[in-house]
Amino acid sequence: MTWIRSPGPVGQGLRIGLLGGSFNPAHAGHLYVTETALRRLKLDSVWWLVSPRNPLKRDAAMAPFAARLESACAISKHHPRIHVSGLEKKLRTRYTIDTVTALQRRFPGVHFVWLMGSDNLAQFARWRRWQDLARKIPIAVVQRPGSTLASLNAPLIRRFGKVVDLTEPPAVMVLDGARNHESATRLRALALGAARHPW
Numbered sequence: 001m002t003w004i005r006s007p008g009p010v011g012q013g014l015r016i017g018l019l020g021g022s023f024n025p026a027h028a029g030h031l032y033v034t035e036t037a038l039r040r041l042k043l044d045s046v047w048w049l050v051s052p053r054n055p056l057k058r059d060a061a062m063a064p065f066a067a068r069l070e071s072a073c074a075i076s077k078h079h080p081r082i083h084v085s086g087l088e089k090k091l092r093t094r095y096t097i098d099t100v101t102a103l104q105r106r107f108p109g110v111h112f113v114w115l116m117g118s119d120n121l122a123q124f125a126r127w128r129r130w131q132d133l134a135r136k137i138p139i140a141v142v143q144r145p146g147s148t149l150a151s152l153n154a155p156l157i158r159r160f161g162k163v164v165d166l167t168e169p170p171a172v173m174v175l176d177g178a179r180n181h182e183s184a185t186r187l188r189a190l191a192l193g194a195a196r197h198p199w
Contacts, residue, residue, distance in 0.1 A: 004091065004106040007047045010081030012109035017046035017140070019115045020088075020096055022054045024063055025071035029117065033142040034082055037115050040175050041140060041166065045081040046115065049070050049099065052089040056126060065089065095128040100137050111135055113166055117144040118174070125155035134159070138166035143176045 010016070017037045019030065026048070034046045050069045054062070066112075069086050076082040093099045096114075103112060114137045116124075122143060125128055134156060160170045 004087060004102060006107065007085035007087065008045045008081075010107050013111065014044045014109075014189055015042065015111045015113065017041065017043045017113050017115045018100070018103070018137075020044055020049040020051060020099070022057060022062060023048065023050050023068045023072045024057075024061075025068060028075075029144065030072075030187060031075065031079070031082075032088055033115055033117050033144075034076075034079070036142045037113070037140055038081060041113060041173075043081075043113065045083060048076065048082060048084045049088055050084065050086050051071060055094055055128070056120040056123060074155065084145070097127075097129045097133045097136070100133060104136070114139045115140055115142065116140075119144045121154035121156060130156065134170045134172065136169060138169050139173070139186045140166060141172065141174045143174065 008016075017034070019034060019037075021030070023030065030048070034048075037043055038046060050065070050072050051067050063071075065086065069084065072084045076084055088094075088099055089159070091099065091102055093102065100112065100114065103110075114133070118141050127133065139156070155172075156172060160172050162174055163171045164173065166169070166173055
């Protein structure tokens with residue numbers, strides 16, 4: 001197995017959230033999901049896993065990996081419990097199920113929790129072996145604007161239901177609270193508009 005260097009501190013019994021994604025670019029919504037999970041789930045830290053390539057997105061719409069990694073580092077630099085990593089590039093894993101499997105093998109004493117915004121629930125059933133992933137790692141879904149009803153009809157919720165704790169998978173918890181409206185899609189649209197109309 002490829003040697004994995006941990007993005008942050010690891011140790012027996014630590015609770016670490018994993019927030020994967022394109023981070024195209026990283027934005028305040030990622031911080032909101034992270035900070036909500038840190039507070040509500042009492043996590044020790046959160047690792048941001050910047051994906052080299054998202055199988056569900058067009059490469060043409062994707063900024064270079066180095067730029068996306070840099071944007072994640074820049075926005076999280078004042079958060080000591082957020083650790084940005086490009087380890088999927090080193091592992092050459094394209095799918096979350098493979099990344100999670102590798103991390104659990106490398107760090108068997110760590111209690112990992114998969115984090116995502118509710119805007120990802122609709123497409124979660126398109127992820128490679130999504131039901132196996134749900135059986136492998138507890139999942140915390142943080143409500144995001146425009147997708148607050150997603151948890152009601154999402155295949156993940158219909159298949160596994162919702163729980164009030166994340167002790168053993170399959171376990172899916174939905175976290176609510178004050179919601180952040182920022183999105184990578186909106187930021188890219190603003191950047192494109194500024195490029196076309198620099199005035």
